[in-house]
Amino acid sequence: MENPQSTESKEAGKRRKLESDERSRTVMCMVVSMDTSNFCYRVCSICERTLPEEAKACCNFCKFRTGVDPGSKRLFRLLLRVATFTEIFEVICFDRAARVLFGCSADEFLDFLKLNPNAAVTADEILERDLFEMTLSKPKNGNAQHLRVATVKPMRSCFRSVIDTLRQLHRVTLASSRAPLPA
Numbered sequence: 001m002e003n004p005q006s007t008e009s010k011e012a013g014k015r016r017k018l019e020s021d022e023r024s025r026t027v028m029c030m031v032v033s034m035d036t037s038n039f040c041y042r043v044c045s046i047c048e049r050t051l052p053e054e055a056k057a058c059c060n061f062c063k064f065r066t067g068v069d070p071g072s073k074r075l076f077r078l079l080l081r082v083a084t085f086t087e088i089f090e091v092i093c094f095d096r097a098a099r100v101l102f103g104c105s106a107d108e109f110l111d112f113l114k115l116n117p118n119a120a121v122t123a124d125e126i127l128e129r130d131l132f133e134m135t136l137s138k139p140k141n142g143n144a145q146h147l148r149v150a151t152v153k154p155m156r157s158c159f160r161s162v163i164d165t166l167r168q169l170h171r172v173t174l175a176s177s178r179a180p181l182p183a
């Protein structure tokens with residue numbers, strides 16, 4: 001005979017699973033575009049609290065605790081427009097998932113961008129039309145408007161990260177600019 005308590009907890013378990021399914025879903029999608037005007041933000045290099053964009057602003061909490069300016073770093077925050085089989089919508093992709101796409105840290109990408117000002121636009125072109133499996137979750141903060149990319153997995157077995165492709169393109173450009181002109 002079934003214990004009514006265990007039936008109840010099974011129901012509760014089912015409900016919990018249903019709720020978590022409602023909070024997140026895994027979809028196959030194609031990147032339609034990336035917002036190239038704003039794709040990263042500044043944080044404290046120790047505690048990763050968000051800092052204002054002004055270069056001088058530092059994390060007072062860590063400065064007070066350690067006695068030195070902790071410095072800052074950048075983390076990715078990509079706004080991607082993606083398409084599934086049935087809809088097109090915007091998602092926000094934070095650092096951990098964005099590194100899968102970019103293959104480097106936001107600071108490394110910004111260093112590359114300093115030398116190659118078109119790199120952000122090219123990064124968008126590299127990602128466009130590529131297929132990914134994404135787990136999307138509803139934001140915990142009710143004010144946030146976009147679904148978050150919790151995990152991302154490239155669908156193409158020959159997928160190369162944005163930075164790898166950029167470096168490759170850059171090498172090809174350099175090589176062709178060094179090549180002697182045809183006679």
Ligand SMILES: [Zn+2]
Binds near residue numbers: 045046061
């Ligand atoms: Zn800090």
